[in-house]
Amino acid sequence: MSGKVYCCGLEAALDVIGGKWKVMILWVLHPKPARFGELRRAIPGISEKMLIQSLKEMEADGIVVRHDFKEIPPRVEYVATPFGVSLSEALKPLCDWGQQHMERIESRPGCSKRTTAQGDRADGGKAAEEPAEEPADGAA
Amino acid sequence: MSGKVYCCGLEAALDVIGGKWKVMILWVLHPKPARFGELRRAIPGISEKMLIQSLKEMEADGIVVRHDFKEIPPRVEYVATPFGVSLSEALKPLCDWGQQHMERIESRPGCSKRTTAQGDRADGGKAAEEPAEEPADGAA
DNA sequence: TTTGGCACTTACTAAAAGGTAGGTACTTGT
């Protein structure tokens, strides 16, 4: 398989950092490597399952590499590859855009949760997660 | 509700253009307005349901506006707002990145389809859609 | 000896996203 042809590059990119957690992971990772547990703690709501699943896909996509120190207790570091760094750079303007318009985006009804379009049943509504700042060095 | 706090702007942005079709829709729309049927034809695999659902969410998010000519037969045009245009501009570098690395992304195994990570059953595998170029004027 | 941390794995389940197929109201073309 693997014969998809994308329409505008954007689709290709979204295919790589799509999903709920990958951008956050890359965001934490791209300035400096981080260990599994470090990432888990750095990204509030993430489950271990999603974390390693995302990490594995990101590794398969070549945006991070796994560095196993083969120590005991286990010690593994994930590092952004140059490819991953280039992606994070391409992501920057979008990130800025999001930041700039964050209030507007945050305050729209059903933010991050609206299937309120057509028939399909729609319900639920919850939010509020711990915030977090951009990953600045100083937490290791 | 609507009390989500994003971590890095990127999340906010992804919340607005996330999903399978929105970027394509914005991409078709941002250079010039398009009618519903025009969009449907411009975006190969999209269903009417997803098209109008996406359009509505995009309208609610203020990135497009619906212009109803109140004619019969119905005639409706969707136009990108300045907000939408700014988004499409922020999207540009990511689009370029995707375009630049498209082959690499396209040729990775399970492209656009790999749940091949952990336990969770994984199967299926299909691809190949009609390609398409960036929306160039000349189809109205 | 029990607890806890490390980096995971696995199975099961819930929710979200997307797809299919039908219908609406109205008019024009055949």
Added chain:
DNA sequence: ACAAGTACCTACCTTTTAGTAAGTGCCAAA
């Protein structure tokens, strides 16, 4: 009269994505 085109709406169902909770092997501290 009937098919087709406009722009949708609606119900139902499948696929994909994410979450929960438990387990693995190993070692150190309590």
